[in-house]
Amino acid sequence: MIDLLSLHKQFIKDHLREGDVCADFTMGNGYDTVFLSQIVGEKGHVYAFDVQQQALDNTKKRLEDTGCPDNVTLILDSHSNAASYIKTKIKAGMFNLGWLPGSDRKVTTMRATTLPAVETAISLLDKDSVLTIAIYPGHEEGDAEGKMLEEYFSTLSRFEICATKVRIVNSGAAPYFFVLETK
Secondary structure, three states: OOOHHHHHHHHHHOOOOOOOEEEEOOOOOOHHHHHHHHHHOOOOEEEEEEOOHHHHHHHHHHHHHOOOOOOEEEEEEOHHHHHHOOOOOEEEEEEEOOEOOOOOOOOEOOHHHHHHHHHHHHHHEEEEEEEEEEEOOOOHHHHHHHHHHHHHHOOOOOOOEEEEEEOOOOOOOOOEEEEEEEO
């Protein structure tokens, strides 16, 4: 059976190298931040965003516990404000939409900030770069985010960006993801 998380990360590994700059647009508990930090190494840099202090605290601890290099900027702000912090092109970006795992689920990503964040992320992508966006359609806002993003991605020029959807078709509520690769 396909492991969507492993597949999701494989797309990142195909584009991201030591010394590159990248972003975790939804740091959550820091797993993707650690993954990115380890790939880009000491010479690279990761920008990580979340609106919840608990996410920053959890991520900071995870980075320390895993011995990651000091190459991460943790930002307590919406991913929709990424352009205020990232002043260079990035080789990879990750979104894991929804809520902070282990939380009360009262705070979730919302279409109003997700679309501007994704548009900003796309504008920051360098040539031969990748953006992955995990969708969780098992709740109303997650389902709506996925539909909104698919509609938006269908308008992008295929000569500039390849937009792909990876989904298990016989499990409608299962998570899925989009991969955007620049040419």
